[in-house]
Amino acid sequence: MRNVDYIIVGDGYAGLFFAHQLIKNNKSFVIFSEGRKSASQISAGIINPVVLKKFTTFWKAQEQIDFLKNTLEEIESYTGENYLVEKSIHRIFHDENEQKLWLKKSENEDLSGFLTKNFESLNGVKNDFLSGKVSQSARLNVNGFFAGLFKYFEKNDLLVKEKFEYEKLNPSESSYRDFTFKNIVFCEGMGVKENPYFSEVAVIPNKGHHIKVKLSEAVPDITIKKKHFLFPVGNGLHFYGGTYDREQLHHHIDESAVKQLVNGLSEFYSHDFEVEEVHFGFRPTVKDRRPIIGRHESLKNLYVFNGMGARGILNGCYFSKNLYDFIENDIPLHEEVSADRFK
Template sequence: MKNVDYIIVGDGYAGLFFAHQLIKNNKSFVIYSEGRKSASQVSAGIINPVVLKKFTTFWKVQEQIDFLKATLEEIKSYIHENFLIDAPIHRIFHDANEQNLWLKKSANDELTNFLDKNFDHLNVVKNDYQTGKVNQSARLNVSGFFAGLFNYFEKNDHLVKEKFDYTQLKPSESVYKDFNFKNIIFCEGMGVKENPFFSDITVNPNKGHHIKVKLSEPIPENITIKKKHFLFPTGNGLYFYGGTYDREQLHHHIDDSAVDQLVKGLSEFYPYDFEVAEVHFGFRPTVKDRRPIIGRHHEFNNLYVFNGLGARGILNGCYFSKELFDFSENNIPLHTEVSLDRFSK
């Protein structure tokens, strides 16, 4: 039998950022990965402190941004690369009313550090009413982040490339197959619905599509353009455009209506020819109150869940990984807003 402090089940942002907390604190672990691309791995990687539909912000936004930047520097110490891309969001205004609303909101204390008061006009794309820059916004190099961490896990014998088998788990004995473990962290996204220990947690799938396109006229490399969706270069002559939100069409194949929506959305502000080269989709695990779900099993104190990161998977996964670590290691209470217990009450 092999002894480990932690088994992590799931290979999205929740699992990888929690694994970083274990590396940082010299804990032994293995991470189970089925090898299928999770919703995290096909995500845009947008780091955005502002809800760009209404120009509002969200809970603990500055703390989450600061913590992410510090965490990516810590990861750099053993991966030897910082995956943060300095490419701020430029939101195309639909009309003069949106310009005025942006300026009005930028005077609010909670938004003044994020909504730039100086407007820009971008070349190539249509932006008759200019664009507003979101300060402190950026992107994560998603493919690099996952490739770098998976490579590190494999080299250091942390990675188990197989589906976790719940029937082999004996939580009362702290045994799973040939592992003796201290704790298991289930970070499975929508896969949690198959988990007999946490299948009743209230996460709902939100299906998101994005397309990779070839543009006949390139856009600037150092920005992320947003109108209805996000547009930015991904290398190899391709650009990411997405993503959609759909709570109804939840089958596991491409929705032509979602692709049509994206093509139409891009055509609204990109006036040149483009070609759709790839289509991707994933299922974000979302929660009604827009807070992650973190907690300990009601019967087995060695089983934990970390889920419901939603569309802010990078910020939520990074910030709350430490909260979960402090809870599991030192029994430091969770914020009531993210605790699994909020549903039992």
């Protein structure tokens, strides 16, 4: 039998950022990864403190941005790499009204640190009404982040590359096959619906598509946003996405989503481009746009960490500490993220 403090089930942002809290606090653990690409692993990796449709911000945005930057520095101490890509988002305005709204919102105390007042013209794309830059926005090098952490897990014998089998879990004896554990944390995204211990968790699947395109003419090396995000990902390709769909939830590519992306890109990129790849995943979203974190009602060594939504990086990073402090130090969860709010 191998004895560990924690078993983590799930290998998206929630699972990996929680694993970081354990590494930081010298806790022993294993993380179960099926090896399928999670929604996190195909995500854009956008780090953005502003809702770019209405130019508003969200709960704890500044704290989450600061915490993430600090956490990525801590992760660099053992992977040898910082996965933060310091390329700002530039939002192309649709019309003069959007310019005025942006300037008006930039006077708000909670947005003044994020919305710059100097508008810019971007080369290579159609931006008749210029663009606004989002300060403190960035991207995560998604492939590097997952590859770097998985490599660290493998090197330290922390990675179990197989599907977790619920029927082999014995919570009353704190055992799973040849492991004994103190706590188990389920970070499964939409996979939680198959979990007999937490299947009632109120997450709603939101299907997102993105495309990787080859552009015929260069664009600036930044993150450009109009309807969706465009940025370079290496190998001469650009990421463009992603869509949001709560209706078409089948497990294959939806051509209408691809068409939506092609039309969205054509709106501001008037040169030829080739669609080289199409990807999709299912974000676990929650009605009130807050994560769902909690302990099983009767099995006190089972926990859930889910509902990261479209802000998986910021939510997964920031609330991993909240969950760790709840389990280890009995510090209550924020009421707004506690699973108890649905009771």
